[in-house]
Amino acid sequence: MQSLLSQLSLWILIMVGVMNLVLTVFVYKFNHKSATNRVFFLLGLAMTFWLAAMYFSLRTYTPQVNLWLIRFSIFFATALNGLFLMLSKTVPSETLALKGKKLGLLTLSTLGVMFLTLTNFIFSGVEVVNGIASPIPGKAIIIFPLYIVITTILIMITLWTRFRKAEGLLKRQLLMILTGITLMLGLIVVTIVIPVMVGRNSSFVPLFPVYTLIFTGMTGYTIIRHGLFSFKVIVAEALVVVLWTILFSRLFVLRDLSELILNGIILIVVSIIGNFLIKSVRNEVAQRELSEKLTKRLKELDAQKDEFISLxxxxxxxxxxxxxxxxxxxxxxxxxxLSNTATEFLKEAVDGNDRLIRLVNNMLNVSRIEEGRMVYQMGMVDLKQVVKRVYNEFAVAARDKGLKYELATSEGLFNIVYVDQDRIYEVVANLISNAIKYTDIGLVKVKLSMASPHAIKLEVIDSGRGISTEEQKKLFGKFVRAESSAGKTLGTGLGLYISKLLIEKFGGRIGVVSSPGKGSNFWFVLPVKRSL
Incomplete structure (x- = not known):
């Protein structure tokens, strides 16, 4: 049982150490010019060496070897706290926050305590108690725990102060780092440092790799949620390195030649596949980051364009x-x-000016609807009466083009809808106007019927040029026109887009059924109110 626990502890150490190294190396490579990344890299190295020294210090060797292993463990623990304090001041800045006298004081005090940990002033020797090598405190033993406690308090105060003043993303990043460091350092100080220093009790020392996983896990969570680094790449590299380490270590314990050859082949295959895996993940992450940057830029440009159009x-x-x-x-x-010629010219000017006014109004409506600034006068509206009014207003235009113009309404209509009367008028007018505009010969039919017991349907059917399937997919988009049927007919490409926004605002649906050369059927469906 003891042998099994020892092996499990070793594998935990290897996996935690590998993950720390992979994370720190990746962070450093991500931006080696950043002070945060450089400090984090040194912190990861110190943590890895500390893990190894702590693990081997628990094994019983000669008294001198055990003494130096224990000394090295507190040597790297001292470096850890100094680097933690430096990171707490700097993250996520690219320049070192500590400068001048403060940086000099931290550096000198950290290096001084690190030097003392390697002398008899901190630990003068070891004694074996129940098969476990326990250190004998030296004359200046108080210096090490005092340094650890002071730097830990400074780390907490620094992170807490920065957290209270921070906003947005920085606040969330600091919260995660603060939580991770608090849990890890708190457990280390309470269950390892104080028991070892005061009571020579090292029972909880085997748990130290688990404590570091808390900080690694919190950092990983920060990476996933807030994008400090690419978590996918880190995971891929960590998995490959862990597998490679396990397989490579097996080469030194296997005695059977066939198993040794098989393990070596697997090691080579894993190395090759792992290399391709890491490259593919890196390419995916790079493409995703580029896509996110371009998407963000396009959104900014689209917002600027909308603002310009509105102004x-x-x-x-x-x-x-x-x-x-x-x-x-x-x-x-x-x-x-005026002469007859002048009158005709002025009528043409009026028509052109009216088109410009419609264009401007459509642009303003689009801007207001998209930004949520459109004011709606919602109420119970008789859709049948609205349709009749619009139908009659376009009768002259249909007659001038020689079109057959019809209105069909079903019996027993429940035609009361909850909408803005002026806006639904615009939608109906837009559909009928388009049908007449794009139909040269034949029929324009306006049909009102029940789509279901709870919904009414308006259809505007024409025998015009028709619209291809591909164009139908994007027809209700902003500034989109069906070029196959538009010809020389003028239009802004905003009418159907606005109609779609309004119908959806009123809880309905809008669409088109068409094919080239066979006309079109533009329709919308709205829920009805059966009682006023």
């Missing part, structure tokens, strides 16, 4: 409204009698 639309609407007023006054004869 431009606001500036354009006032002068265009004034132009429309002056043109109307001229057509009414306020500026004198």
């Amino acid at each position: 431009a639309a606001h500036e354009l609407r006032a002068p265009m409204t004034a132009i429309k007023g002056y043109l109307s006054m001229m057509l009414d004869g306020d500026a004198g009698k």
Whole structure:
């Protein structure tokens, strides 16, 4: 049983040591110019050496060997606390926070205590108690625990002070690091340092690798949640190195030649596959990071574009409204009698100005809807009456193009919907206007029916040019037009996008059924209110 526990402790040590080394090397390679990364790298090395020294110090060798192993364990423990304090001041900055006298004081005190740990002033010898080598305190033993306690308190105060003043991502990072260090150092001081120094009790020393895993685990959680480093790459490298270490160590314990050859072949195969695995993970992470950067940049550009469009639309609407007023006054004869040619020119100008006003209004509506600034006057609306009003307003336009123009409503309609009356009017007008605009010969039919007992459906059917399947997929996007059916017809590509946003706001659905050369059927469905 004791042999099994000893082997388990060794494998825990190897895995924890390998994970620490992989993590620290990766962090250093990630940005070797960063002070945070460099300090973390030194911290990881010190922790790995400390783990090894602590493990072997628990084994019984000659008194002199055990004495030096114990000394080396507290030697690296001293370095650990000094580096922890430096990291707590620096993370996540790329420049060292401690400078001048403070840096000099920390460096000199840490190196001084490290030197003393290797002398008889801290531990003068060892004695074997129940098969365990226990250190004999020296005359200056108080210096080591005093240094550990003071630096630990400074670490906690530093992290807590920075945590209280920090905001956002930095606050979350410091919280995770603070929690990890608090748990690890607290357990080490309470169960290892104090018992060894005061009562010569080293019973809990075998648990020290588990304590370091707490800090490693908290750091890993920070990596996953807050993207300090690439966790996928770290895991891949750690797994490969652990497997390689286990297989390589087996070469020294196997005695059978066939098993030795087989283990060697497996080791080579694992090394090759592991190398490809790490490269593939690194490529995936690099592509993901590049994709995230580009996505973020595109979002910023899209926001800037929307802001520009909104500002431009606001500036354009006032002068265009004034132009429309002056043109109307001229057509009414306020500026004198006009010739027939001048009247036709002015009518063309009015039509062009109206298109610009519609474009500006659509741009403003898109901006307001997307930013949540659109004010809706929600209420119970008779959809049938809205459809009839819009239908009648476009009757002249349909007649001028020689189109057959029909309105069909089913009997027993439940046509009360909860919407903004002006906005639903815009949607219906947009669908009917598009049908007339893009249909040269044939029919435009407006149909109102029940899609289900709880929903009403409006269909605008035309015999126009039709729309391809590929174009239908993106037709309700912003600034999108069906080029196959648009021809020379003018349009902004915003009408259907706004209609989709509004219908979805009202709890409905909108779509199209079409094929090239066979016309189109634009429809929307809204939930009905059966009682006012």
